[in-house]
Amino acid sequence: MWHCQGVTRPAPVPGAVRQGSLRELNLAVVLGRIAAAPRPPSRADVAASTGLTRATVSAVVDDLIAGRLVAESDPAPRNGAGRPARGLVLAGSGPAGLGLEINVDYLAACVVDLAGEVRHHTVRRADLRPVSPADALARLVALAAEARADAERQGLDLAGVALAVPGLVGDAGLVRLAPNLGWRDVAVPELLAGHPPLAGPVPGVPPLVVDNEANLAAVGELHADPTGPASFLHVSGEVGIGAGIVLDGALFRGVRGWSGEIGHIPVQPQGRPCRCGGRGCLEQYAGQEAVLAAAGLDRADLPADTAAARLADLAAAGHPAALAALAEAGQALGVAVAGVVNLLDLDTVVLGGGYALLTPWLRPAVLAEVSRRVLTAGWAPVTVRPSTLGPEAAVVGAAGSVVRRIVAEPVGWLTRQS
Amino acid sequence: MWHCQGVTRPAPVPGAVRQGSLRELNLAVVLGRIAAAPRPPSRADVAASTGLTRATVSAVVDDLIAGRLVAESDPAPRNGAGRPARGLVLAGSGPAGLGLEINVDYLAACVVDLAGEVRHHTVRRADLRPVSPADALARLVALAAEARADAERQGLDLAGVALAVPGLVGDAGLVRLAPNLGWRDVAVPELLAGHPPLAGPVPGVPPLVVDNEANLAAVGELHADPTGPASFLHVSGEVGIGAGIVLDGALFRGVRGWSGEIGHIPVQPQGRPCRCGGRGCLEQYAGQEAVLAAAGLDRADLPADTAAARLADLAAAGHPAALAALAEAGQALGVAVAGVVNLLDLDTVVLGGGYALLTPWLRPAVLAEVSRRVLTAGWAPVTVRPSTLGPEAAVVGAAGSVVRRIVAEPVGWLTRQS
Structure with a gap:
């Protein structure tokens, strides 16, 4: 089922990993620190910057590695005594976000991994004004299926989809008005209902978010230039x-x-x-x-x-x-x-x-x-x-919005894996 | 000394009333509940809505009454058994705010009490474009002195002043530009330095805030229509x-x-x-x-x-x-x-x-x-x-901004009284 909303509050997550909110919080705190660090931090660095014990950090990091959210980088050369620690980075294989864009004269699909790297990007030129919304979305689904296949070849699992449209989006993915496309009250989820889902399900990650392209581009730009x-x-x-x-x-x-x-x-x-x-x-x-x-x-x-x-x-x-x-x-x-x-x-x-x-x-x-x-x-x-992102900002921002949700609340993805 | 700023973070308050942050918090919480209640609440009502014990609420209310921040209203008729409780209201004598406004073609002064009632309001017509900033402010000081005398006759103490100007206000009360007045880089506090202060001092309440009139009017409107x-x-x-x-x-x-x-x-x-x-x-x-x-x-x-x-x-x-x-x-x-x-x-x-x-x-x-x-x-x-406030919004909003600060952090006023 396609599930759409502009802003999502994840539902409570059942399952083995959910052992209370402290554990969820620690997973999010540790993953957030690794994501925000300017250089790959060691477990000791994460302990020092979070105030958690090294034992807690190690246990949490082990879970994040097992869940393909974190990987260990090669040790960096270090001045001074002691064995250099291995740095922790967001995993380049594991969950990824699928960004889609339908604009007046092109369709685009993009896959972004947890670290924010663009792993797939396709743009298909077409004047979509004479095309019905259903046909435009069907073409987009074909583009998305190619993106999914390419992502899977690279060891990535698509956790969710965000779709950028050049118009005003209401509740439940309804495009109220996209004047340049000639769309009015187009219920995107209904038109996609006959197609197989392209991502997820991952608890806490909506399989499909529809949002205005300028909004997604601005948020993409915000994260592209920290x-x-x-x-x-x-x-x-x-x-x-x-x-x-x-x-x-x-x-x-x-x-x-x-x-x-x-x-x-x-x-x-x-x-x-x-x-x-x-x-x-x-x-x-x-x-x-x-x-x-x-x-x-x-x-x-x-x-x-x-x-x-x-x-x-x-x-x-x-x-x-x-x-x-x-x-x-x-x-x-x-x-x-x-x-x-x-x-x-x-x-x-x-x-x-x-x-x-x-x-x-x-x-x-x-x-x-x-x-x-x-x-x-x-x-x-x-x-x-x-x-910074140029013409790709909306579709990259869309894909990035999916993975940022996982970084913010990793427990849903880990539950899915268990 | 005139002290000016757009947004103020009160300095730490010395003195007898300051017995730690819990007491400050309780004073603010209880006063805030009394201010926000649609009808005058009893001490028991305040205890029920804050979660504080009745003994704590009674001690805090006694301090607020002694400090002329709260008064007891006449008991309201009540259905059912028992003696009706006396309701608590914000005091109509005690601290008040002085709002001043200098606009292109008038000067205004206004006193608002803790309950938000306008207790004094004067507007003096004059085309201020040919008048120097120093002369315009001197006229305003005269208007303010009248307002202060009237406030004192009514048992009110002016705790602070907010001045509305039709221009862009920078740090420390500097009016960067007021095109319709012909003002550029007018340092209001310096021009007022030779005049006696009109309010305070009250710890935590700046004696003078200079702000844009449209800002103060908007905030006045926000509070005038809860x-x-x-x-x-x-x-x-x-x-x-x-x-x-x-x-x-x-x-x-x-x-x-x-x-x-x-x-x-x-x-x-x-x-x-x-x-x-x-x-x-x-x-x-x-x-x-x-x-x-x-x-x-x-x-x-x-x-x-x-x-x-x-x-x-x-x-x-x-x-x-x-x-x-x-x-x-x-x-x-x-x-x-x-x-x-x-x-x-x-x-x-x-x-x-x-x-x-x-x-x-x-x-x-x-x-x-x-x-x-x-x-x-x-x-x-x-x-x-x-x-709701019409043409008076800026000067009423200015005066109200002073008393809202006292309601938010009453400890400063109480310290002054002790």
Whole structure:
């Protein structure tokens, strides 16, 4: 059965490993320390940093190794006396997360292991606007089955699936509205019910989470750059433009879970009509199709995933129409970003999705608008930078969200193994 | 000495009452229960709801009564057997907060007692733009001295001061920028250093906090309506337009403390120049001066505090130019609000300041823009309503912030008394 939810509180776990909450807590604490350590820690390091006894740490580590959550690395050379200890790392074989993405003009699948490494990544180009939701999801299932087979060849077990969609997701995986796909009230779990499950079951890990792609991309970026800021605006620029607002290290979802629709901030209130029914939305000036049209490029001639790369190539070569189109898009984006910074006082704007490749040409115009329009710009600088993950952020973020859940609460996975 | 900060962590308190953190905690817990109770609770009620013993509650309540933080109400009639218990209420004499406000065209002072009642409120009209910051603050000190004398006549002791300003406040009470006042880098505490202090000292209560007026108004509104939503956008419409963003019952200040500048969200990016240096800011279309001009009213003939009331009177009488001006302002406000709702997914917009009086004429246009532009508007309604406190929200919110600090940590006040 496909099980969907935006935010999940794991159900109580039956089984042999559950011997009370102290044990669960110790498993999570030790695994969390190993995950967060900048270098592979020894058992003694983990004991010292957690305050647990070395005997407890050793017993817990043995369980984590037996459960394929932790592995021992080769000993690192050490200065000074004594035998170097073996370091503990998150296992590269064991549970993994499957990330899927359905966007306007491509499908993607991605497998991320417990250590956050991308172990499989496929993108399939297709204009999905003329395709029914059921057919689009059937194609995605085929892509997912390939990913699963590849993961299994690598010794990985898919523990759960997260699906990124370019739209607003309600309860139980219902896509309320995805304007650029033409989807309205698409019950993803129902459409997937006839297909075999692709992951799990693992207690505490939902087999399928459906979430907005901009949200998953922002969270992916947060975890891809642990030294980065704890609060930032992540803007995903594709055919649509979405944002994820990260505040103090957590995604801000809004009152009902539908935050981040920056693409529909009005930047020319009486301007071009938008698919959403409004006018002058940012998407109509800085979305991929608007930029391609302004650059004189025919979208039909250009595989969608290559549009940003093609624009970047032309801009790098000094193509005047491409440069003008990107400056115009950057200005519209800057108007919206200036409004967001005036409102939220964020100091970092990360350009993701297709924008990641185009940052050198978008940034000057964005910064000019920020400097001109943000009240605090004179003394409180705003950084605009490309995302670390680029166009893959949503699908990598989706897969990563599955494994982060296991790291946070490993007992479910261990129960499954016992 | 004037002591200024945006957010304060009280210093450790020396003195007789400090007998360890358990006692401090019990004082705060019992006082908090009395403050939050919908009806005056008895000592037994407080014991039942806190889990403390009746003996502990009685000893703590005796201290709170001796310290003029709690009083006993007359016994309420009770059905059934037994003698009715006397109810406990927050004291109406004892510590109070002084709220001050300096705005573009008025000064205000307000005293709020521990129970949240406004015990004094004065507004003095004056165009402060031609007045130096030092002179403006000297006038405010005179107003504050009147408020203090009136408070003392009523048996109230001013425990601290909070000052609302229409600008961006940095560390140590420095007003970085108040564009409509023409202030830049005004060190309020230095300018007040030659004047006698107006409140305190009370351990743990800063004698002076300087904060943005829209922030204080939003927090005032949050506490004025305990049954209202925990997350909302509060828009203060005066000469300038500011917002306070309340998320889950707390003000969201942004990364550096300068959130809420909704007045400078661009609504016509190439439109009218703004005092901030930008173009087409919301203030230029929905600020008080823009609305008066569109309505054909001469600002010079109109005391500033009466501008909103005058517009409301004209609109109620069907004055075509006033109606058209308010519709135009509402549309511009709606464009900005639609952007905010698309971004943050808030479901409640509170119109405060002068807007509170004008809500009947602003709301239709705001809702029309929200309905047209917000992606989720079709299934996720947005409520637009006037504030409870209206134009007094900032100065009442300021005074209330002082007494809420005492309710949260009463030990400082009790130490002072001992």
